[in-house]
Amino acid sequence: MALKKFVFVRSRSFVFAASVSMIASLPVEVRAADSFEDEGPASVAADDFDEDRFGGMRQRLSDWNVVVGVGALYAPKFEGSDEFEVSPIPMISAQIGDRMSIDTTGLTVDLLETNGFTLALTGGYELGRDEDDSSHLRGLGDIEAGGVMGARLSYALGAMEFYASVDRTVGGSDGLLGKFGTTVSHQYDRFILSAGASATFADDNHMESYFGVTSAQSIRSGLREYDASAGLKRVDIEASVTYMASENWLIRGQAGVGFLTGDAQDSPIVQDDVQPSALLSVVYKF
Template identity: 55%
Template sequence: MFACALTALPMAVLAADLDTSDAGMPQPQQFDTERYGDFRDRLANWKVTIGTGAIYMPEYEGSDKFDVNPFPIFSAEFGERVSVDITGVTVDLYEANGFRVGVKGGYEMGCKADDSDYLRGLGDIDAGGVIGGIVSYEAGPFEAYATLDKTIGGSDGLTGTVGAKASYKYERFIFSADVLGTWADDKHMESYFGITSAQSARSGLAQYDAKAGVKRVDVKASITYMATENWLVTGAAGAGFLMGDAKDSPIVKDDVQPFAMLGVAYRF
């Protein structure tokens, strides 16, 4: 069920707001290597955050039924250019004066037809790898970004996002807000929202051709509370609004796709 549900959120929205380096909290003391060993000391240098939570979201992209699923929290920075989170790996190729260009690799989890009664007869969408690039510009608390991602296997689709983010840190709290739009090509749209003649015969839904275009617009707000210099509690809520051919698909029962997440994590 979780794989199908994750397609209801664009990858940019999934990335946790866990950059606590300037949160106004005292930095962790140097670890005692004799007590903890070199591995824990390396984690401190790598800025690793690990935790778990729960997410409330639609069964699939377009569903009007919701599930609560466990949700992993993970982020890590390796040096100045490499970062990792649950969406994949990003490597910065160029960074200067707030402008950043990078490449990234990740995954698309696909969708199982038996994850929802609405999808029965439509067949599975296989998982696939994702490669892409990101361009962003940051000025103070504001950041604008654009991404382009190609799925290899699975939907074999191409998606792009354009978004903006604002963040504010006050004492132990980190507040952020995001807005972004997602465009998808014919292959992605047809995989997730189209219905072929064979699928129509099996499912009873009308045949439907989903064309390339703006798929959805998302808004999100999050709050992270630094309980100590290591422990944090984070929560986020938002909604996606399906657009164009995605909104008009027979599998879409509700074009408004809300979600909420709450978790706890430990920062090394």
């Protein structure tokens, strides 16, 4: 089973791949692993459903492959922090037609699909960073939020997917990010097991915004001056397990670790260059 698209969930400046749209794209026959028609509670719920009032709406949501749910993300307070926090994460995704999908981070439009390759345009946002997120950031000032425009090229080969993406932030850091990675997934009974690895590159604007320290910032914060240049910013490894509890309910657990590299790793802003995280979510597929 190839993974079509990853949803990037942000906790402040931290980025975590949650792949909600993978759940949305699963057909009912696959997600239901076994038949649920003979289960008592499910049959009663189906009999009590008011088709006249809600049937049409549910059908439209089903056609759009809508997924809604909530998750809890355990992650560093900011990229490079050694302090952690738990944040609630909304999980919303919808596939509109064959080529458009939308979620809490933005819009994706597939322009071309041929011989396993998919070329897509993406639009979303970057949350930036608030110096009030941590006492370690005091004096550095805020990094404003900005819009993100990008493109993604992927190639599906059986259960594996290889991808490359580029994203430009308009406003905020005015930075450019490039990402290369691969994912693999396997279904066993009612479980979907997935794993992936990726490398993220950043330009001078992004690196200076998030990891550089100007002379004025140094005076205010007490951190030494530092120039952060373009290059490989981080390498990430993640794995997840999705349990198909019923025809509509899914439970997902995901864990990952990122390793800051190069000028990001050496920045005085970074307290720990190893960035672990975990996500637990429950979603409902219409």
